[in-house]
Amino acid sequence: QFELGAARPLRVSYHFNPKVSHYHYGVKHPMKPFRLMLTDHLVSGYGMHKVMDLYETRAATNDELTEFHTEDYVHFLQKVSPDNLGKLPRGTLEKFNIGDDCPIFQNLYDYATLYTGASLDATRKLINGQSDIAINWSGGLHHAKKNSPSGFCYVNDIVLSIVNLLRYHPRVLYIDIDLHHGDGVQEAFYTTDRVYTISFHKYNGDFFPGTGDIDETGCDAGERFALNVPLEDGIDDDSYINLFKSVIGPLITAYNPTVIIQQCGADSLGHDRLGCFNLNIKAHGECVKFVKSFGIPMLVVGGGGYTPRNVSRLWAYETGVLNDVILPKDLPEGLSFKNFFGPDYSLYPVLDDLYENKNSKKYLEDTRIRCLENIRYLQG
Ligand code: ZLS
Ligand code: CA
Ligand code: ZN
Numbered sequence: 430q431f432e433l434g435a436a437r438p439l440r441v442s443y444h445f446n447p448k449v450s451h452y453h454y455g456v457k458h459p460m461k462p463f464r465l466m467l468t469d470h471l472v473s474g475y476g477m478h479k480v481m482d483l484y485e486t487r488a489a490t491n492d493e494l495t496e497f498h499t500e501d502y503v504h505f506l507q508k509v510s511p512d513n514l515g516k517l518p519r520g521t522l523e524k525f526n527i528g529d530d531c532p533i534f535q536n537l538y539d540y541a542t543l544y545t546g547a548s549l550d551a552t553r554k555l556i557n558g559q560s561d562i563a564i565n566w567s568g569g570l571h572h573a574k575k576n577s578p579s580g581f582c583y584v585n586d587i588v589l590s591i592v593n594l595l596r597y598h599p600r601v602l603y604i605d606i607d608l609h610h611g612d613g614v615q616e617a618f619y620t621t622d623r624v625y626t627i628s629f630h631k632y633n634g635d636f637f638p639g640t641g642d643i644d645e646t647g648c649d650a651g652e653r654f655a656l657n658v659p660l661e662d663g664i665d666d667d668s669y670i671n672l673f674k675s676v677i678g679p680l681i682t683a684y685n686p687t688v689i690i691q692q693c694g695a696d697s698l699g700h701d702r703l704g705c706f707n708l709n710i711k712a713h714g715e716c717v718k719f720v721k722s723f724g725i726p727m728l729v730v731g732g733g734g735y736t737p738r739n740v741s742r743l744w745a746y747e748t749g750v751l752n753d754v755i756l757p758k759d760l761p762e763g764l765s766f767k768n769f770f771g772p773d774y775s776l777y778p779v780l781d782d783l784y785e786n787k788n789s790k791k792y793l794e795d796t797r798i799r800c801l802e803n804i805r806y807l808q809g
Contacts, residue, residue: 432768441752442482442560444547445469448645449567452540457533459702460581462540464737465567467766471745471776473564480752482560486550488542489589493549497588497617499576506583507538514674515685524577531578541584544568548730552593555688556727562727562751566744569692569732571611572638579613581733587690588617590728591624598619599623602686602725604677605630607694607714607732608704610641610657617718620649622707625656625684629673629697631705632659653806656680658796663784666712669697673716676800681723683807688726693717695734695743699780702735707781710743714750721751738769742776 451467458727466577472478494503505525509517514533532538544567551563568590570582580622591614594601603618605611605628618624633640658676659668680688699707721727729751734740749756758775762766767774 432809439478439505439562439753440482440560441549441564442484442554443472443478444484444486444551444563444565444746445567446486446547449522449540449543449547452534452536454534454581455764458532459735461735461737462567464734464740465731467737467741468481468566469771470540470765471741472563472748472763474478474764475745475749475756476761477745477748477752477754478763480754481564481748484550484554486543486547486565487626488539489545489584490542491550494542494545494584497575497585498573503544503697504577506541506584507556509533509537511535517717524674526577526579530580537583544570545584545586545589548590548728549593551728552590553637555728556594560726562665562721562729564729564730566749569694569730571607571615571692571694571732572609573607573744574613574616576664582613585613585617587611587614587692587730590617590690594690594728594771595623598687600625600686602681602684602689603627603692604689604720605692605694605732606673606697606713608696608701608706609691609694610638610642610731611692612638613643617656618651619647619655620651622650622654625686627655627656627658627676628670628678629658631660631662632657643796646803652713655801655804656800658800660706661792663707663786664708665707665781665786668786668788669706670694670712670715671795672797674719675797676804677719679801680804681720681725683804686725688728689723690728690730691717691720691749692732693744695740696732698734698736698739698743699783700736700739703733704735705784707786709780710739710746710777715734718750739778739780742770742778746776
């Protein structure tokens, strides 16, 4: 019990099932669930497990998945395996967009239901008020569609979480700082004003998934309730943070969400295997800190991130940010997999030295103005 008027400590919950890090997309595939184990080792090595409520999460059920996905697709995911791939009716793999990006690997359904179960458990803690901030680094698979996987994502745990939040929350804000456009989430809520989606991403019409131009802003009742911030290669810390804060600040004030989901894809960092931005860990984390500062309940999920050592550094750092703890640069003593973090063995390596910033001052300013025009509409 706390005195009236006294600040209540923030309740942060951490939702993870170590099993989720043992699945493999295939040897050459850039998505490595193992990065989740590295993250968990850093988080606990820094003592963060002691300050949060920890939950070992369960798998989502078939019925939970069909709250968004079709029965047909969920049934396919449940039954398909590398051993029976050849025996499927002709056209099935094409119908469900199975290929190099979204391969069929061993126990795929268990993987998808585990990362989704963690997001749903986190959502439940926010709904019943037991958490102010709930974290699931294994979630954030923002591309999955109603009837097919896309871009390494099989089940859209974010859409399913939002569907649940909407039972109790009038207005949900979705913020996506993954390098890629959050197309699956945008599409699912494109025609409603009860979910506002915003994504910052690399865009040139060609880069995966190809959508997310600045003129995609929602339709029907959802008109002006989606926003896209297309960016060029090499964006640096200051440009990104300035743009992020100057758009998200007015957006939160105007939309007044009752809950926020932030997707923290780590492929927007510099030195990412698939990436082309120039962000350092502290800059990415500054975007999380800024959203947290509004004091609105938050679900925080992972997403992309293809240089495992930096993915785990980032998400450990952001776990600190969400708990108001600044993690020291020196890695914890006795850390497993310490060799991954050489030669610097620092939590904050320099990541902004690879690309030239192709986002001119004028481009960034024009983009900011166009975003603010869309947001101004919300105030009537
Ligand atoms: O947002 O660009 C594409 C699609 C292709 C090119 C790649 N080939 C294999 C398929 C057709 C047009 N796909 C992207 C998907 C990016 C998904 C990002 C997910 C997220 O971060 C959220 C979790 C893409 N980029 C790079 C690759 N695919 C890719 C790179 C290397 C490989 C190995 C495995 C497979 C084939 C060789 C692959 C894909
Ligand atoms: Ca994004
Ligand atoms: Zn991505």
